[in-house]
Amino acid sequence: xxxxxxxxxxxxxxxxxxxxxxxxxxxxxxxxxxxxxxxxxxxxxxxxxxxxxxxxxxxxxxxxxxxxxxxxxxxxxxxxxxxxxxxxxxxxxxxxxxxxxxxxxxxxxxxxxxxxxxxxxxxxxxxxxxxxxxxxxxxxxxxxxxxxxxxxxxxxxxxxxxxxxxxxxxxxxxxxxxxxxxxxxxxxxxxxxxxxxxxxxxxxxxxxxxxxxxxxxxxxxxxxxxxxxxxxxxxxxxxxxxxxxxxxxxxxxxxxxxxxxxxxxxxxxxxxxxxxxxxxxxxxxxxxxxxxxxxxxxxxxxxxxxxxxxxxxxxxxxxxxxxxxxxxxxxxxxxxxxxxxxxxxxxxxxxxxxxxxxxxxxxx
Amino acid sequence: xxxxxxxxxxxxxxxxxxxxxxxxxxxxxxxxxxxxxxxxxxxxxxxxxxxxxxxxxxxxxxxxxxxxxxxxxxxxxxxxxxxxxxxxxxxxxxxxxxxxxxxxxxxxxxxxxxxxxxxxxxxxxxxxxxxxxxxxxxxxxxxxxxxxxxxxxxxxxxxxxxxxxxxxxxxxxxxxxxxxxxxxxxxxxxxxxxxxxxxxxxxxxxxxxxxxxxxxxxxxxxxxxxxxxxxxxxxxxxxxxxxxxxxxxxxxxxxxxxxxxxxxxxxxxxxxxxxxxxxxxxxxxxxxxxxxxxxxxxxxxxxxxxxxxxxxxxxxxxxxxxxxxxxxxxxxxxxxxxxxxxxxxxxxxxxxxxxxxxxxxxxxxxxxxxxxxxxxxxxxxxxxxxxxxxxxxxxxxxxxxxxxxxxxxxxxxxxxxxxxxxxxxxxxxxxxxxxxxxxxxxxxxxxxxxxxxxxxxxxxxxxxxxxxxxxxxxxxxxxxxxxxxxxxxxxxxxxxxxxxxxxxxxxxxxxxxxxxxxxxxxxxxxxxxxxxxxxxxxxxxx
Numbered sequence: 001x002x003x004x005x006x007x008x009x010x011x012x013x014x015x016x017x018x019x020x021x022x023x024x025x026x027x028x029x030x031x032x033x034x035x036x037x038x039x040x041x042x043x044x045x046x047x048x049x050x051x052x053x054x055x056x057x058x059x060x061x062x063x064x065x066x067x068x069x070x071x072x073x074x075x076x077x078x079x080x081x082x083x084x085x086x087x088x089x090x091x092x093x094x095x096x097x098x099x100x101x102x103x104x105x106x107x108x109x110x111x112x113x114x115x116x117x118x119x120x121x122x123x124x125x126x127x128x129x130x131x132x133x134x135x136x137x138x139x140x141x142x143x144x145x146x147x148x149x150x151x152x153x154x155x156x157x158x159x160x161x162x163x164x165x166x167x168x169x170x171x172x173x174x175x176x177x178x179x180x181x182x183x184x185x186x187x188x189x190x191x192x193x194x195x196x197x198x199x200x201x202x203x204x205x206x207x208x209x210x211x212x213x214x215x216x217x218x219x220x221x222x223x224x225x226x227x228x229x230x231x232x233x234x235x236x237x238x239x240x241x242x243x244x245x246x247x248x249x250x251x252x253x254x255x256x257x258x259x260x261x262x263x264x265x266x267x268x269x270x271x272x273x274x275x276x277x278x279x280x281x282x283x284x285x286x287x288x289x290x291x292x293x294x295x296x297x298x299x300x301x302x303x304x305x306x307x308x309x310x311x312x313x314x315x316x317x318x319x320x321x322x323x324x325x326x327x328x329x330x331x332x333x334x335x336x337x338x339x340x341x342x343x344x345x346x347x348x349x350x351x352x353x354x355x356x357x358x359x360x361x362x363x364x
Numbered sequence: 365x366x367x368x369x370x371x372x373x374x375x376x377x378x379x380x381x382x383x384x385x386x387x388x389x390x391x392x393x394x395x396x397x398x399x400x401x402x403x404x405x406x407x408x409x410x411x412x413x414x415x416x417x418x419x420x421x422x423x424x425x426x427x428x429x430x431x432x433x434x435x436x437x438x439x440x441x442x443x444x445x446x447x448x449x450x451x452x453x454x455x456x457x458x459x460x461x462x463x464x465x466x467x468x469x470x471x472x473x474x475x476x477x478x479x480x481x482x483x484x485x486x487x488x489x490x491x492x493x494x495x496x497x498x499x500x501x502x503x504x505x506x507x508x509x510x511x512x513x514x515x516x517x518x519x520x521x522x523x524x525x526x527x528x529x530x531x532x533x534x535x536x537x538x539x540x541x542x543x544x545x546x547x548x549x550x551x552x553x554x555x556x557x558x559x560x561x562x563x564x565x566x567x568x569x570x571x572x573x574x575x576x577x578x579x580x581x582x583x584x585x586x587x588x589x590x591x592x593x594x595x596x597x598x599x600x601x602x603x604x605x606x607x608x609x610x611x612x613x614x615x616x617x618x619x620x621x622x623x624x625x626x627x628x629x630x631x632x633x634x635x636x637x638x639x640x641x642x643x644x645x646x647x648x649x650x651x652x653x654x655x656x657x658x659x660x661x662x663x664x665x666x667x668x669x670x671x672x673x674x675x676x677x678x679x680x681x682x683x684x685x686x687x688x689x690x691x692x693x694x695x696x697x698x699x700x701x702x703x704x705x706x707x708x709x710x711x712x713x714x715x716x717x718x719x720x721x722x723x724x725x726x727x728x729x730x731x732x733x734x735x736x737x738x739x740x741x742x743x744x745x746x747x748x749x750x751x752x753x754x755x756x757x758x759x760x761x762x763x764x765x766x767x768x769x770x771x772x773x774x775x776x777x778x779x780x781x782x783x784x785x786x787x788x789x790x791x792x793x794x795x796x797x798x799x800x801x802x803x804x805x806x807x808x809x810x811x812x813x814x815x816x817x818x819x820x821x822x823x824x825x826x827x828x829x830x831x832x833x834x835x836x837x838x839x840x841x842x843x844x845x846x847x848x849x850x851x852x853x854x855x856x857x858x859x860x861x862x863x864x865x866x867x868x869x870x871x872x873x874x875x876x877x878x879x880x881x882x883x884x885x886x887x888x889x890x891x892x893x894x895x896x897x898x899x900x901x902x903x904x905x906x
Contacts, residue, residue: 025882032876032889070875071898073864080871083878090882113874 009241010158010186014093017139020132021090028083037071040082042131043272050271052316057264057279059271059317061130068127081124082131084113089128089139096160098140098180101125130272137230140180147231148175148201150208151192151219153242155185173208175222178231187241190219194360195238197221197281199250199259203340203351210352216360219244226259229276235263236278246278247360252286252296253337254308257327265317283323284363285355288330291338294355297345298336305337374516376458379480380487387824388484391433395543396551396778398484399423401477402440402537404775407563408471409444409535411713416585417566418443425573429542435489436545436573438481439538446499446533449525456482456495456537457511457518469591469712469813471775477824478537479511485541486511492521493539500533545573551778556580557727558769558776562715562811564723583726588719594711594815595627598637598698600745606691610683617680618643627747628705631664635677637704641697643690646675707747709740714749714813715774724753724809731757734847735809738840743832748814750836754844756851760805766790767807770827772817777826784826786810789837798849799856806848810837868898 024040031038043049043061053060070079088107092099099107105121108114115121125136136142153169159181166188169176176182196218198204204222207213213220219238223231239246248263250256266277291298301309309328318324331337343351373381383389387397403419410417419442426435447455456479482493498504508522545552549572556570560580565587568580596605615621622634629637638644639656646654648668654675660667666675686694698704715723720735735753742748761767770777770786781787790808795801818828827833872891880888 021882022884025879025884028875028879029883029885029889032879032891032894035890035893037894038875038879070872070894073867076867076871076875080874080878083875083882087878087881111874 010184013138017132017134018090018093020134021086021093024086024131037069039067039069040079040131041065041067042127045126045130045272050268054320057320058266058277059268061271078124081108081113081115082127084108084111085124085128089141092140098142100142100144102144104141133274135229135233135273135276137180137183137233142180142230143228145224145228146177146179147224147228148204148222149178149182149219150175150204151213153190153192153219154188155182156188157181157185159184169219170213175204175208175220178234183230183234190242191217192219192244193217195219195221195235195244195246197223197227197235197246197248197263199223199225199256200340203249207352210349212352212356216356223259227263229270232263232276232278235281236275239278239280246281247284247363248281249285249340250283251337251339252288252291254305254312254331256286257283258312261317282363284359286338286340288327288334291336292330292334296338296342298338298342301331301335301337306332374514376483376511376513376516380483380513383480383484388480391542391544392547394484395436395541395545396548396555398438398481398541399552400555401481402438403559404471405478406440406442406444406535407566407774409442409446411587412590413445414587414590415443415445416582416587417563419566420569422571423545423573426540433542433544435540435542437538437540439536441534441536443534446535447497448499449505452495452497452505452507453509453518453520456493457509458516469773469815471773481541482539483511483513485539488542489540491540493537495535495537497535498528498533500531502528504528504532553578554778555776558771561723561727561769561809562771562774562776564719564726584719584722586719588713588715591713592710595625597627597707597742597745597747598629598704599742601695601698603692603695606695610686610691613683616682618683619680621683627707632661633704635664637701638680640701641694644678644680646677648675649673707740707742709747709749711815712740712747712749712813714751715811720751720753720809720811724755728755728807729759730755730807732848732851734844736840736843738836741832741836743818743830746814746816748812748833748836750840751811752840752844753809754848755807755809756848757805760807762803762805765802769807769809771809771811772819772824772827773813774811775824777824779825781826783820785829785834786827786837788829789834789841793841793845795845798845799852800845800848865899868895
């Protein structure tokens with residue numbers, strides 16, 4: 001059983017987050033106090049400034065910096081919105097309240113700070129992420145999508161009203177939502193020795209029913225398609241804090257392959273953030289070669305699938321590992337795709353009893 | 365075979381048969397025309413003596429006449445100059461008799477309107493007209509009149525003489541007529557409003573058949589200079605006029621003839637013109653006959669430009685000896701000669717920019733107003749002046765098109781707008797150049813005054829599209845439009861600045877507030893200095 005060393009990690013991080021907001025506020029305050037128009041610099045998020053850094057295996061922002069000045073008539077409104085968003089995030093974080101992007105949009109109106117639309121307020125939150133280097137979840141702003149986790153992990157809540165309260169994540173057979181309360185919880189103990197992330201909720205439920213968490217000593221995560229950022233950050237924490245290897249199972253098609261890739265290498269949209277990806281995570285299937293090897297029932301790739309494969313072939317994230325290139329080539333060769341459910345042709349438990357152990361072994 | 369019969373008809377008979385051409389087309393138009401003609405006579409009567417007019421108009425219901433028409437009694441009282449008793453019967457009972465055949469600016473031009481109104485009243489009601497007047501002397505004269513239409517002669521039914529104890533001066537006209545007030549009402553009210561606009565020194569009171577009182581009060585007692593009688597301008601004469609002048613003149617040489625019968629022609633101008641036209645020449649004792657450009661003028665004396673000796677002006681011809689061909693040539697040269705002085709405005713009585721402004725402000729109360737008066741010009745020898753005002757915003761209604769107020773010799777023109785020269789000029793103007801669009805609340809006032817307004821019809825409804833008039837109206841329109849354009853540009857700029865400042869004023873305090881909260885500071889930084897610094901463009905525009 002892995003014992004937790006970083007019991008105070010969550011608290012420390014909160015300090016850093018609040019500190020970064022305060023630094024931003026003080027910077028603006030001091031400029032104003034000196035009687036000059038405040039200016040904020042931040043890395044540019046334009047596409048030409050996003051590059052893939054193979055050493056840390058994720059997208060990063062380049063040297064290009066944009067400046068936002070309150071002197072500029074076109075900047076003064078977004079500047080104010082940014083100052084408000086920082087202030088609002090600070091309130092949330094210090095008062096331990098959570099909010100959603102939608103909430104942010106409406107909360108602004110209480111301060112006579114209007115956002116034209118949801119997109120505008122989302123952009124401002126992304127600006128705040130870029131400036132501070134923390135993700136919005138660190139500011140207690142969460143998106144609506146939730147994924148779930150199931151397995152033998154005991155956590156201790158830090159959210160108000162539940163402080164110190166422990167929960168084992170096998171408590172609920174449907175799994176536990178990966179929401180703000182869970183992502184801000186401390187890890188207490190676990191018997192698991194791996195994490196298995198699954199693209200589809202149906203297979204996640206099947207794995208629980210088939211006792212995969214016990215048979216394979218694993219924490220099961222349902223991504224619900226493209227994994228939300230907080231789930232990706234949570235997987236990273238499981239990997240970093242508990243030293244657990246991460247295996248990813250997706251559909252055997254270019255889209256499933258990319259779901260795994262984003263968990264591993266992150267997305268260009270989050271190039272301004274760190275620790276949302278888990279570079280050591282492993283895509284265990286369903287591979288194109290599995291379709292051949294296991295003679296899975298499959299469907300032909302359509303035009304969009306093929307176009308996507310050619311795109312991915314050129315994507316820097318797919319360059320550094322021969323596995324990706326091999327699988328892309330195989331997809332293009334067989335021009336077939338298979339869903340995770342395809343294993344059912346061999347019986348409902350085949351995937352758990354035969355495929356999974358073999359793949360875990362193969363990709364270990 | 366039928367025999368064609370010829371009979372002579374009198375002027376009154378002619379107009380009785382052709383009421384349409386004088387504006388008495390139908391019962392609604394007739395009641396409007398009657399009020400207008402009498403009111404305009406009253407305004408002329410007051411203005412000729414520079415008396416600020418006080419005019420009281422009452423229209424009262426008498427009886428039903430037909431399904432749509434009623435008999436009304438019209439009474440108009442003024443404080444004008446009054447009419448000498450011996451002229452009263454003819455002034456109201458004889459068509460084409462009047463005081464308006466001189467060359468000066470008056471409202472009426474045909475000596476017709478007032479009598480047409482009375483004539484119309486008589487033929488529709490068979491009632492007599494009552495005219496009371498005094499010139500402010502000891503007596504007041506009161507006449508009961510009818511018109512002998514067939515012979516164009518007034519019939520005096522009664523005549524009273526009263527003692528003028530209170531030194532009253534003015535004229536009261538009262539007669540009955542058939543009309544359709546309900547239909548005419550909008551035009552009549554519009555007429556009073558616009559009359560008040562173009563006569564800001566007049567008090568106008570109108571009581572309508574329902575007893576409603578409409579009062580337009582003067583805002584100034586300043587009045588324009590009354591017009592002076594004038595001679596014809598040389599640019600505007602035709603052969604017919606030249607021949608008539610030659611017939612009546614007592615001058616025995618061309619020099620005197622030109623000086624005595626033409627407007628703004630003096631000794632030197634006459635000499636120059638005669639040499640220009642070849643009717644005369646100058647001769648130098650040394651060099652003989654001089655060419656026009658060899659003459660030096662010093663005052664009215666001529667000198668030879670080569671030897672500087674005084675030259676002799678050749679004997680001037682007797683105008684009565686001119687041949688028909690010479691008269692035609694003279695007329696052509698009068699038009700060609702460039703050095704005639706433009707007609708002065710003394711024969712005209714324009715409102716002037718100040719009064720135009722006062723009148724428009726009084727009736728429209730616009731946000732922005734520019735008025736302008738052009739220099740006198742001529743068409744066919746008739747001097748005229750174009751005055752214009754362009755009003756923006758405020759009380760100016762937003763109708764999707766420009767509101768056009770047309771005036772001629774201080775009377776509003778309310779009918780046939782689309783045929784008027786001003787309407788056409790306004791319509792063909794490139795307004796985008798001036799940042800103006802018809803959606804804006806804009807009113808344009810055009811006042812054309814002349815010794816002879818080029819009306820198209822006897823009914824005084826619209827001004828003919830004559831090249832000279834059109835050009836003046838167009839130039840004047842450009843002038844006021846340019847100023848309006850400047851105003852709009854400036855305002856747009858100020859608006860933009862204001863908007864800019866509002867944005868800074870809205871957001872900078874918030875930035876200060878949020879940053880203080882974030883930084884954990886009690887004191888909110890002072891942003892007044894920053895706000896001042898962004899004001900630098902806008903401040904002086906306010």
